[in-house]
Amino acid sequence: MKKGLGLLLTGSVALALAGAGPAWAHAEFQNATVPADAHQELTLNVPVERPAAENARIEITLPDDFDVHSCTADEGWSCRVDNDKDPEHPDLPQVTFTRNHCVAESSYRCKMEAEKPDATLPAAFAPAGFVGVLHEPGEGGGTGHDEGGGPGQAFHFLVRTPAKAGDYTVKVVQRYNTGEVVKWQGAAGSKAPAPILRVTPSSGS
Numbered sequence: 001m002k003k004g005l006g007l008l009l010t011g012s013v014a015l016a017l018a019g020a021g022p023a024w025a026h027a028e029f030q031n032a033t034v035p036a037d038a039h040q041e042l043t044l045n046v047p048v049e050r051p052a053a054e055n056a057r058i059e060i061t062l063p064d065d066f067d068v069h070s071c072t073a074d075e076g077w078s079c080r081v082d083n084d085k086d087p088e089h090p091d092l093p094q095v096t097f098t099r100n101h102c103v104a105e106s107s108y109r110c111k112m113e114a115e116k117p118d119a120t121l122p123a124a125f126a127p128a129g130f131v132g133v134l135h136e137p138g139e140g141g142g143t144g145h146d147e148g149g150g151p152g153q154a155f156h157f158l159v160r161t162p163a164k165a166g167d168y169t170v171k172v173v174q175r176y177n178t179g180e181v182v183k184w185q186g187a188a189g190s191k192a193p194a195p196i197l198r199v200t201p202s203s204g205s
Contacts, residue, residue: 027172027184028195030154036202037163039069044195046174046184047152053180055153056102056110059093059173065162068094072156076100081157091171095157102177109179161199168197 030043046058062068064085071079079097086092102110162168171194172184185194 026193026195027174029170029197032196033198033200034161036161036165036199038161038202039158040161041156041158042197044155044157044170044172045152046155046172049182050176050178050180053176053178054099055174056099056108056177057173057175058097058153058155059175060095060155060157061091061093061171062095062159063162063168063170065164066094066168067160069158069160071095071097071158073097079155079157093173095155097155099177102175107179108175108177110177161197163202165199165201168199170195170197 025047027044027046030045031040034040034042044058044060046055048055068081068083071081073079077097077099079095081095082092083094098108099110102108174182174184176182182192184192186192187194188196
């Protein structure tokens with residue numbers, strides 16, 4: 001499990017604290033500005049805005065100029081990388097994170113298993129498949145929106161950034177364990193804006 005991302009909370013504690021402090025309002029990159037033509041680990045923050053639901057699957061589609069090398073799944077999750085572009089289905093995700101026991105045949109509807117507390121930590125703060133990370137708006141390179149929302153979850157993957165500097169739109173599909181789907185693909189300022197990665201010129205260019 002990833003460390004140093006903030007306070008790790010079980011799903012029940014994160015939901016209880018959601019109203020007590022700021023949380024992510026939109027899907028956004030923690031490190032939203034990256035250098036061109038470089039290997040970078042990206043962290044995508046995805047909010048959980050439904051109090052009776054949890055994330056079951058996250059699908060990420062990057063622009064053609066990005067190559068995804070690997071992904072890292074937290075406990076209770078699996079992840080997959082697929083860089084093979086299908087011209088007939090250009091929106092197929094390059095990176096997918098799927099919660100264990102949540103399958104396509106059920107439209108990713110699934111029941112969450114009881115969490116198993118870590119023997120070295122108090123049960124309330126035991127690491128689990130659901131990671132609630134609360135942070136100040138704008139912390140870690142986010143966009144700084146403060147429009148409500150719920151606790152969030154972080155997803156990590158390694159990419160090679162494009163050689164050309166600019167702002168790149170990333171499409172994200174969020175599937176809840178209830179079967180509800182949220183598409184973070186809208187324009188800036190919309191209800192579900194797509195995350196933006198800003199690629200800056202490399203130091204050698």
